[in-house]
Amino acid sequence: MASILRIIAQRLALGLLTLFVVSIVIFTAVNLLPGDFAQAILGQGATPEAIEAIRNDLGLNDPPLTRYMQWLGGAIQGDLGNSFAQANFASFAGTDTGSGLASVASQVAPRFENTMFLAGVTAMIAVPIAVTLGVLAALYRNSIFDRAANVMTLSSISSPEFFMAYVLILFLAVLNPILPSLSNIYEGMDFSERLTKTLLPALTLTLVVTAHMMRMTRAAIINLLASPYIEMARLKGISPMRVIVKHALPNALAPIINVIALNLAYLITGVVVVEVVFVYPGIGQLFVDSVKIRDIPVVQACCLIFAAAYILLNLMADILSIISNPRLRHPK
Amino acid sequence: MSESELLLKVRDLQIEGRSDEIWNPIINGASFDLKKGEVMGLIGESGAGKSTMGLAAMGYTRDGCRISGGTVEFDGIDLVNAPAAVKRSLLGKRIAYVAQSAAASFNPAHRLIDQHTEAPVQHKVSSKSDSEADGIELYRKLRLPNPDEIGFRYPHQVSGGQLQRAMTAMAMACRPDLIIFDEPTTALDVTTQIEVLASIREIVEEFDTAAIYITHDLAVVAQMADKIKVMLKGDEVEEAETREMLSTPKEDYTKSLWAVRSFQRPQKPAVHTSATPVISVQNVTAAYGKVSVLHDVSFDLHEGRTVAVVGESGSGKSTTARCITGLLPPKQGHIEYDGEILPLDYRKRSKTQLRQAQMIYQMADTALNPRKTIGELIGRPVQFYMGLTGKQKRRRVDQLLEEIELEPDTYYSRLPSELSGGQKQRIGIARALAAEPKFIICDEVTSALDQLVAEGILKLLAKLQDELGLTYMFITHDLATVKSIADEVVVMKDGRVVEQGPKHDMFKPPHHAYTDLLLSSVPEMDPDWLTNLLNERGVDNIGDAAVGKM
Numbered sequence: 026m027a028s029i030l031r032i033i034a035q036r037l038a039l040g041l042l043t044l045f046v047v048s049i050v051i052f053t054a055v056n057l058l059p060g061d062f063a064q065a066i067l068g069q070g071a072t073p074e075a076i077e078a079i080r081n082d083l084g085l086n087d088p089p090l091t092r093y094m095q096w097l098g099g100a101i102q103g104d105l106g107n108s109f110a111q112a113n114f115a116s117f118a119g120t121d122t123g124s125g126l127a128s129v130a131s132q133v134a135p136r137f138e139n140t141m142f143l144a145g146v147t148a149m150i151a152v153p154i155a156v157t158l159g160v161l162a163a164l165y166r167n168s169i170f171d172r173a174a175n176v177m178t179l180s181s182i183s184s185p186e187f188f189m190a191y192v193l194i195l196f197l198a199v200l201n202p203i204l205p206s207l208s209n210i211y212e213g214m215d216f217s218e219r220l221t222k223t224l225l226p227a228l229t230l231t232l233v234v235t236a237h238m239m240r241m242t243r244a245a246i247i248n249l250l251a252s253p254y255i256e257m258a259r260l261k262g263i264s265p266m267r268v269i270v271k272h273a274l275p276n277a278l279a280p281i282i283n284v285i286a287l288n289l290a291y292l293i294t295g296v297v298v299v300e301v302v303f304v305y306p307g308i309g310q311l312f313v314d315s316v317k318i319r320d321i322p323v324v325q326a327c328c329l330i331f332a333a334a335y336i337l338l339n340l341m342a343d344i345l346s347i348i349s350n351p352r353l354r355h356p357k
Numbered sequence: 358m359s360e361s362e363l364l365l366k367v368r369d370l371q372i373e374g375r376s377d378e379i380w381n382p383i384i385n386g387a388s389f390d391l392k393k394g395e396v397m398g399l400i401g402e403s404g405a406g407k408s409t410m411g412l413a414a415m416g417y418t419r420d421g422c423r424i425s426g427g428t429v430e431f432d433g434i435d436l437v438n439a440p441a442a443v444k445r446s447l448l449g450k451r452i453a454y455v456a457q458s459a460a461a462s463f464n465p466a467h468r469l470i471d472q473h474t475e476a477p478v479q480h481k482v483s484s485k486s487d488s489e490a491d492g493i494e495l496y497r498k499l500r501l502p503n504p505d506e507i508g509f510r511y512p513h514q515v516s517g518g519q520l521q522r523a524m525t526a527m528a529m530a531c532r533p534d535l536i537i538f539d540e541p542t543t544a545l546d547v548t549t550q551i552e553v554l555a556s557i558r559e560i561v562e563e564f565d566t567a568a569i570y571i572t573h574d575l576a577v578v579a580q581m582a583d584k585i586k587v588m589l590k591g592d593e594v595e596e597a598e599t600r601e602m603l604s605t606p607k608e609d610y611t612k613s614l615w616a617v618r619s620f621q622r623p624q625k626p627a628v629h630t631s632a633t634p635v636i637s638v639q640n641v642t643a644a645y646g647k648v649s650v651l652h653d654v655s656f657d658l659h660e661g662r663t664v665a666v667v668g669e670s671g672s673g674k675s676t677t678a679r680c681i682t683g684l685l686p687p688k689q690g691h692i693e694y695d696g697e698i699l700p701l702d703y704r705k706r707s708k709t710q711l712r713q714a715q716m717i718y719q720m721a722d723t724a725l726n727p728r729k730t731i732g733e734l735i736g737r738p739v740q741f742y743m744g745l746t747g748k749q750k751r752r753r754v755d756q757l758l759e760e761i762e763l764e765p766d767t768y769y770s771r772l773p774s775e776l777s778g779g780q781k782q783r784i785g786i787a788r789a790l791a792a793e794p795k796f797i798i799c800d801e802v803t804s805a806l807d808q809l810v811a812e813g814i815l816k817l818l819a820k821l822q823d824e825l826g827l828t829y830m831f832i833t834h835d836l837a838t839v840k841s842i843a844d845e846v847v848v849m850k851d852g853r854v855v856e857q858g859p860k861h862d863m864f865k866p867p868h869h870a871y872t873d874l875l876l877s878s879v880p881e882m883d884p885d886w887l888t889n890l891l892n893e894r895g896v897d898n899i900g901d902a903a904v905g906k907m
Contacts, residue, residue: 251420252461253456253458253461253462254461254462254463254464254465256419256456256462257454257456257462257463257464258464258475259417259448260412260415260417260448260449260453260454261448261449261453261454261475261476261479262444262445262446262447262448262449262450262476262479262480263445263449263475263476263479264445264479267479271467272464272466275464275466275467276464276465276466351465351466351511351513352465352511352513355510355511355513355514
């Protein structure tokens with residue numbers, strides 16, 4: 026057990042280091058973006074003085090290293106800075122009262138919560154379906170069922186997300202009005218209504234992520250079917266279903282967990298298209314909007330959250346894979 | 358024989374295997390009967406179809422194989438045509454299987470006892486708790502250490518010999534009428550093998566279980582079987598009672614199997630004490646990380662001699678070889694070549710120094726790059742060490758192929774997959790010879806081969822030694838091999854040299870207690886050997902138990 030804790034501590038430290046490196050990359054990349062916020066918000070006709078005033082006000086004229094250190098120092102203390110776009114540019118008129126600043130956290134937090142909700146609902150639907158389909162496909166490999174499951178999941182992953190979204194809207198919202206096609210959820214909505222509104226985007230995303238997980242489950246199990254211990258189980262007269270579920274699946278967990286983690290990370294970071302189609306107020310839309318108006322603190326915060334999500338989920342996948350291996354759980 | 362006594366009736370069994378979309382015959386019509394409580398030994402070289410036939414006796418074929426003709430009747434039930442559900446109801450319950458490698462055949466994800474109770478619970482023979490208690494009782498009968506506790510471990514926490522006995526216990530869980538033992542001791546050391554053999558024999562007798570015992574080791578089958586059936590390339594050769602078969606084999610092939618161990622080299626005269634050894638291992642201590650594996654190992658190898666290094670797995674034989682070649686730099690001590698100290702790490706050795714010590718590996722299969730032709734495989738060291746290219750290189754490769762008795766024109770452009778196991782091992786030898794070394798380390802080079810093929814390799818190595826004056830370090834756990842080719846013997850145990858000397862001294866008493874144990878554990882062709890040995894040593898004083906008492 027002690028060795029597992031040590032491995033986890035090591036991975037956690039490595040994850041933090043990765044996050045630090047990523048923060049440098051994010052900061053550099055964002056600063057390389059052409060144009061700047063002042064230019065974007067004041068438009069073509071702005072005087073150079075006005076632009077300069079806003080730049081000074083926001084600290085954009087400080088050297089990059091200073092700005093990075095300020096940002097990083099804040100981020101470590103949980104302060105992601107203030108959004109440019111929501112700022113009250115009173116200082117521009119010379120009447121700065123220091124009020125009216127919106128923190129990045131207050132912008133990002135509700136959106137992030139929505140994204141997590143959508144990802145959570147999708148995962149609750151997609152993971153059980155994918156693993157069950159994968160197990161059944163391995164059990165009835167090369168049968169009609171196996172092929173049908175493969176063709177269907179592959180075609181759903183091969184079609185563009187917005188297309189799948191519109192197909193679902195057509196069938197589940199227009200032709201058979203079962204679910205709302207708009208997912209404009211807001212704070213204070215009760216849970217069941219929120220769930221109903223989230224269902225269509227969640228189903229769309231399920232279609233997108235199931236194929237990977239199902240195919241990996243199938244492949245990981247089939248990979249093991251030639252092992253001597255599987256033959257032994259068969260020679261003990263164990264039923265085919267039990268051979269797969271009891272004897273193959275526990276040994277195939279590590280690759281399956283890793284693919285699930287990768288797909289969950291995608292659900293948090295890569296769903297902007299689906300958010301746009303369903304007008305779902307998730308973090309993806311906020312991110313794209315912020316890039317459009319060069320709201321650098323929000324962009325940086327989003328990137329950092331995305332990176333942290335990837336690192337954290339992969340870390341969890343690593344830990345679960347380690348725990349699923351009896352050699353590490355029960356050392357000699 | 359009365360009908361009621363008959364348990365298994367196999368008639369004209371034919372099995373085919375598919376490769377490249379074509380069905381090729383594997384078994385061409387085999388027939389035999391097995392009575393209740395009878396043990397039949399099934400012997401032959403690898404590829405003779407022994408395992409395939411053992412599995413077919415359970416009504417089971419591996420993927421890519423099919424039963425194409427004949428019948429298998431178990432207690433009146435036609436296993437060839439029975440539906441899968443009927444077969445499943447028999448497997449594990451009335452017919453059980455013990456696999457060659459217990460380490461690979463136990464599921465790594467479950468405890469031993471949970472795997473033990475699976476068949477009884479699934480077949481509704483007994484409850485989980487009853488079968489657990491019975492399992493512990495069987496572990497006790499099979500003399501596993503800590504029988505009350507060992508079942509609650511995972512497979513990786515238990516040694517190979519113990520796993521093999523736990524697997525025998527598992528096969529017994531439903532008290533089957535028939536057990537198929539598929540080479541259950543082939544992967545074990547001689548001292549461990551004895552224990553497993555004794556346990557298997559005892560428990561099969563106690564429950565009057567019929568068994569098919571598959572092996573390529575004649576001496577083992579002589580201890581276990583009431584009758585023996587010999588197979589060759591899918592054909593039946595002959596079948597007879599064990600004693601009759603051993604004393605008066607009828608077919609030439611059977612006789613040749615019996616005669617395999619006849620090869621014996623004359624002992625060379627003792628080395629002059631002042632002669633400089635080719636390789637001298639001096640006080641070598643080595644470790645993998647913090648685990649020390651070699652302690653103060655010293656021995657010399659003289660020109661033109663074969664030194665056999667024997668010991669069980671884990672005794673440090675291969676590690677010593679890794680130290681000599683510089684793959685594992687020793688912590689203390691050093692290696693001398695012709696009186697000159699070699700750098701410890703192979704990366705610091707010169708090309709000439711590297712050239713002098715070559716290795717031949719146990720698994721010719723994995724030691725040869727499957728994508729390279731034989732010409733490329735041998736040509737590479739010819740070019741690397743000797744600097745030959747073009748026609749000269751080709752000529753040298755041809756010459757090497759002739760030395761290993763393979764026709765150059767036929768084999769030059771073949772791939773390893775187109776060769777038999779023995780031929781692959783010959784390529785391994787040619788590749789070592791290509792560097793024109795003085796010294797070759799042979800790491801268990803014959804243990805993956807059948808006896809006849811192994812003998813051919815040993816003869817070839819002996820011939821090459823005479824022609825080229827080579828020095829061999831021969832790592833093996835097979836004492837019969839030692840007897841046939843060694844000049845000197847080094848016995849290792851737990852990373853230490855326990856005894857060393859000329860061969861004729863080693864095989865004569867008195868010797869170190871461990872050497873004695875090793876020697877007396879090698880099965881002999883006498884069917885009473887195991888019985889006598891057990892009487893002599895006592896059942897609790899064999900194998901690991903005896904090693905532990907030293």
